[in-house]
Amino acid sequence: MKPQKLTGWGRTAPTTAQVVHTADVRAIAEAVKHAGPRGVIARGLGRSYGDPAQNAGGTVIDMTALNRIHRVDAEAGTVDVDAGVSLDTLMRALLPFGLWLPVLPGTRQVTVGGAIGSDIHGKAHHVEGSFGDHISELDLLTADGEVATLTPADDLFWATVGGMGLTGVVLRATLHLNHVETAYFLVDTEQLGSLDELMARQSVDDEKYVESVSWFDAVTTGPHLGRGLLTRANHATLDDLPAKRRRHPLRFEAPQLLVVPDLFPPGLLNKVTGRVFSELWYRKSPTKMGAVQNITQFLHPLDMFGEWNRGYGPHGFLQYQYVVPFGAEDVIRHTVRRMTETGKVSALNVLKRFGDGNRAPLSFPMKGWTLCVDLPVGAGVHELCEELDELVLAAGGRHYLAKESRATPEVIARGYPRLDEWRKVRASVDPEGKFASDMSRRLELS
Amino acid sequence: MIDAVGNPQSLLLLGGTSEIGLAVAAKYAKRRPLRVVLAARPSERLDKAADDLRAAGATVSTVEFDALDFDSHAAVLDKAFGDGDIDITVLAFGLLGDAEQAWQDHGRAVELAQVNYTAPVSVGVLLAERLRRQGHGRVVALSSVAGERVRRSNFVYGSTKAGMDGFYLGLGEALRGDGISVTVVRPGFVKTKMTEGMKPAPLSATADQVADVVVSAVAKRKELVWAPAPLRVLFSILRHVPRPIFRRLPI
Numbered sequence: 001m002k003p004q005k006l007t008g009w010g011r012t013a014p015t016t017a018q019v020v021h022t023a024d025v026r027a028i029a030e031a032v033k034h035a036g037p038r039g040v041i042a043r044g045l046g047r048s049y050g051d052p053a054q055n056a057g058g059t060v061i062d063m064t065a066l067n068r069i070h071r072v073d074a075e076a077g078t079v080d081v082d083a084g085v086s087l088d089t090l091m092r093a094l095l096p097f098g099l100w101l102p103v104l105p106g107t108r109q110v111t112v113g114g115a116i117g118s119d120i121h122g123k124a125h126h127v128e129g130s131f132g133d134h135i136s137e138l139d140l141l142t143a144d145g146e147v148a149t150l151t152p153a154d155d156l157f158w159a160t161v162g163g164m165g166l167t168g169v170v171l172r173a174t175l176h177l178n179h180v181e182t183a184y185f186l187v188d189t190e191q192l193g194s195l196d197e198l199m200a201r202q203s204v205d206d207e208k209y210v211e212s213v214s215w216f217d218a219v220t221t222g223p224h225l226g227r228g229l230l231t232r233a234n235h236a237t238l239d240d241l242p243a244k245r246r247r248h249p250l251r252f253e254a255p256q257l258l259v260v261p262d263l264f265p266p267g268l269l270n271k272v273t274g275r276v277f278s279e280l281w282y283r284k285s286p287t288k289m290g291a292v293q294n295i296t297q298f299l300h301p302l303d304m305f306g307e308w309n310r311g312y313g314p315h316g317f318l319q320y321q322y323v324v325p326f327g328a329e330d331v332i333r334h335t336v337r338r339m340t341e342t343g344k345v346s347a348l349n350v351l352k353r354f355g356d357g358n359r360a361p362l363s364f365p366m367k368g369w370t371l372c373v374d375l376p377v378g379a380g381v382h383e384l385c386e387e388l389d390e391l392v393l394a395a396g397g398r399h400y401l402a403k404e405s406r407a408t409p410e411v412i413a414r415g416y417p418r419l420d421e422w423r424k425v426r427a428s429v430d431p432e433g434k435f436a437s438d439m440s441r442r443l444e445l446s
Numbered sequence: 447m448i449d450a451v452g453n454p455q456s457l458l459l460l461g462g463t464s465e466i467g468l469a470v471a472a473k474y475a476k477r478r479p480l481r482v483v484l485a486a487r488p489s490e491r492l493d494k495a496a497d498d499l500r501a502a503g504a505t506v507s508t509v510e511f512d513a514l515d516f517d518s519h520a521a522v523l524d525k526a527f528g529d530g531d532i533d534i535t536v537l538a539f540g541l542l543g544d545a546e547q548a549w550q551d552h553g554r555a556v557e558l559a560q561v562n563y564t565a566p567v568s569v570g571v572l573l574a575e576r577l578r579r580q581g582h583g584r585v586v587a588l589s590s591v592a593g594e595r596v597r598r599s600n601f602v603y604g605s606t607k608a609g610m611d612g613f614y615l616g617l618g619e620a621l622r623g624d625g626i627s628v629t630v631v632r633p634g635f636v637k638t639k640m641t642e643g644m645k646p647a648p649l650s651a652t653a654d655q656v657a658d659v660v661v662s663a664v665a666k667r668k669e670l671v672w673a674p675a676p677l678r679v680l681f682s683i684l685r686h687v688p689r690p691i692f693r694r695l696p697i
């Protein structure tokens with residue numbers, strides 16, 4: 001077998017591994033049992049930005065072949081599904097039953113296994129919590145080659161949720177779903193002229209909406225620093241839809257407009273294009289209440305552009321995402337100010353209020369503000385991130401491992417005070433450290 | 447593991463007393479905790495280099511390395527990789543010496559060829575093998591503009607650098623699919639012990655400036671860079687100057 005080169009979505013630190021791609025659970029168990037000295041890790045659709053789903057010199061199990069939806073219980077609202085199924089596939093299969101995944105990230109191109117490994121969150125976090133909060137059961141293939149069926153009563157369950165694949169390979173899971181009448185949202189969009197107005201507005205009424213998120217402008221300086229759009233929505237009921245859409249209320253509209261070619265010069269997303277983009281994005285949505293929008297328009301506008309990560313050019317990019325407790329708004333202000341001052345052009349800047357976190361020791365969300373920005377690799381990015389790390393940690397915040405690609409072991413250990421508790425559970429099922437990734441080596445996780 | 451912005455956790459310096467190489471190591475050590483392996487001939491200079499890096503916060507070990515002892519190279523690399531992955535390897539050993547002596551003294555000419563060309567090839571092959579096994583790694587090869595268009599004034603040195611430059615560019619191509627990147631660096635005149643007593647050429651640089659170029663090139667996984675950057679333009683012109691004119695240029 002020829003080793004295969006892998007990177008994360010940020011296309012930054014490529015490494016090679018033997019990649020096993022099979023739907024045969026026994027073959028997966030064999031690959032785990034016979035993993036060499038550099039270990040083994042599961043990989044979903046590689047939508048993590050950094051290096052958690054790659055394993056230099058070792059084995060990587062590509063889970064996307066294990067992709068069957070076993071059983072949908074429409075009445076109870078549950079689905080029993082293989083870990084390699086993408087949320088896109090799952091959503092399309094569930095909608096006709098009027099069933100909805102309570103947690104959807106900013107792209108549907110992630111697998112159930114990846115969603116568990118990162119304990120992903122969506123715009124509905126303040127109401128729904130994260131992915132791990134909606135699992136009733138999961139099958140975990142552990143280092144000894146055996147399969148354990150885990151429920152939320154098990155510590156290993158919670159070590160696996162958010163555990164970045166380091167406790168074992170999730171093979172299958174049963175998920176709880178919500179019931180919906182339509183595939184549409186009733187969206188309120190508000191244009192707010194500055195960061196403070198944006199945060200103030202987002203801080204009221206959030207509980208009236210299932211979905212809530214803002215986009216902010218990280219290019220414009222001066223009094224309009226951090227201006228942005230707050231979009232909040234609830235699922236539309238049948239009555240909310242215009243007559244023409246009522247005939248197919250559960251229709252899934254997901255056009256893909258274009259695939260970005262792999263030819264971008266490094267500077268394409270530069271100061272000028274970034275400014276133009278920010279202006280257009282801000283202007284495109286004046287304040288408007290109660291608009292009916294489909295899934296792609298509201299949840300996943302980026303999914304209209306396949307492989308858009310190429311737009312950042314050959315050196316790749318990183319996404320910097322953190323959460324800080326409420327009260328630490330200064331960290332957000334400082335981040336936005338420093339982004340504009342240093343001229344770091346990020347087009348995708350998201351701000352959201354999290355609700356309470358869950359029991360998983362390495363789960364990212366906790367009550368507070370989460371912010372994420374894209375940063376193309378280039379001069380000054382290292383220094384800017386180091387400066388922000390310190391502020392985030394001093395405020396009692398932390399960084400999201402699914403986006404992480406450059407922090408130090410200390411930064412992660414400080415942000416996740418329960419890391420040692422997680423390590424103990426992990427060591428009890430993987431004493432030899434068979435499960436390993438570039439990230440686990442870089443951040444000394446295990 | 448190296449991170450997204452090019453911070454290594456470990457660095458192997460082949461030519462562990464090279465001023466340019468040490469400037470690169472110091473630069474990385476300033477950014478992050480760094481484990482450094484210095485491969486060099488034992489000397490007071492080596493001890494001092496290790497102490498300086500330790501003072502800068504790095505964890506340092508040394509491995510005895512003589513570029514001319516080809517048979518020992520495999521064991522040298524095994525030792526260097528013995529404490530774990532090597533994220534970045536910098537090839538910085540080299541000899542310049544007196545250019546007029548070099549082409550008229552047989553022993554000296556052969557030594558230059560072996561240190562500057564044969565040894566980099568020997569080490570390069572063994573290094574590639576180990577990097578492919580660990581599944582990642584970045585290599586920095588210090589070449590020289592002297593190899594880009596070989597001049598009468600130092601053609602022995604220039605020709606050895608032309609050879610090693612070609613080898614490492616080719617190695618980079620061969621390793622493209624392996625997640626390993628090779629960056630060939632072509633400095634101009636750098637003020638180090640190698641050039642002591644020589645008159646600085648135009649566009650000369652310090653070891654520290656070359657190190658800045660290296661750090662940025664590694665982060666971007668560039669295949670070929672010049673230090674300082676404008677040398678690229680200068681030498682692309684010089685490369686095309688007809689021989690009768692080239693001969694008369696004061697370079």
Ligand SMILES: Cc1cc2nc3c(=O)[nH]c(=O)nc-3n(C[C@H](O)[C@H](O)[C@H](O)COP(=O)(O)OP(=O)(O)OC[C@H]3O[C@@H](n4cnc5c(N)ncnc54)[C@H](O)[C@@H]3O)c2cc1C
Pocket residue numbers: 009041042043044045046047048049052053063083084104105106107109110111112113114115116117118119120121122123163164165166168169170171302402403
């Ligand atoms: C455009 C975009 C928007 C995003 N928006 C959000 C967002 O809004 N909210 C959010 O939370 N995240 C978001 N993400 C991040 C993404 O949801 C996570 O990185 C997710 O884990 C990716 O899933 P994947 O299947 O691609 O997994 P990979 O990236 O391949 O792997 C992620 C981790 O999960 C582990 N893993 C994968 N499969 C298994 C398995 N079967 N068993 C055990 N471990 C496994 C891997 O080992 C790895 O540690 C976004 C990413 C992109 C590219």
Ligand SMILES: NC(=O)c1ccc[n+]([C@@H]2O[C@H](COP(=O)([O-])OP(=O)(O)OC[C@H]3O[C@@H](n4cnc5c(N)ncnc54)[C@H](OP(=O)(O)O)[C@@H]3O)[C@@H](O)[C@H]2O)c1
Pocket residue numbers: 461462463464465466467486487489491511512513514537538539540541561588589590591632633634635636637638639640641
């Ligand atoms: N300085 C410049 O102007 C310039 C310009 C272009 C390119 N370069 C290249 O850049 C690299 C680094 O140069 P530098 O300026 O840092 O010079 P330097 O300080 O003189 O470093 C070169 C090192 O090579 C080592 N070396 C020589 N022969 C060796 C052997 N047989 N075995 C092991 N090591 C040996 C020397 O180590 P000892 O301590 O054991 O002698 C010396 O420290 C060299 O390849 C050079 O050719 C330099």
